[in-house]
Amino acid sequence: MALTIASVGGGDARGGVQLAYHYRRSRGGCDLIFDLVPLKVSVLTWRLLRNQLPTKDNLVQRNIISHDSQFCVTGCLETAQHLFLSCTVFAPLWGLVRSWVGMSSVDSASLQDHFRQFIYSTGGARASRSFMQLVWLCCISVL
Incomplete structure (x- = not known):
């Protein structure tokens, strides 16, 4: 494009x-089943997978906030990766969701890899990938 x-x-x-x-x-x-989810979820996902969310690290890079303000409550650098995958508050969600849908996998370090691994974890059938995409999008939009 x-x-x-x-x-x-x-x-x-x-x-x-x-x-x-x-x-x-x-x-x-x-690749994403955007027609089945609200536009705001599509935009959130699009921005998340491209690291375009207004996280503190992105705001520092744009000189909107100072370097001293880029840390989250736990003292870690606030990045999209941290907030959605490794934050001690939100990271346990992925283990619970994997348990709920009956899959086992290792958490990825990047959001793009996490998304791909999550949707392809149940095999190659289009229906199961679509279901896993919906589950992933729901989890992301709730966080």
């Missing part, structure tokens, strides 16, 4: 949402 955030709104929040919406509508064989 040739569009960039800068070409749709100059990189502001409105441009990011417009780009995500255009990206969602332009993909014929979409």
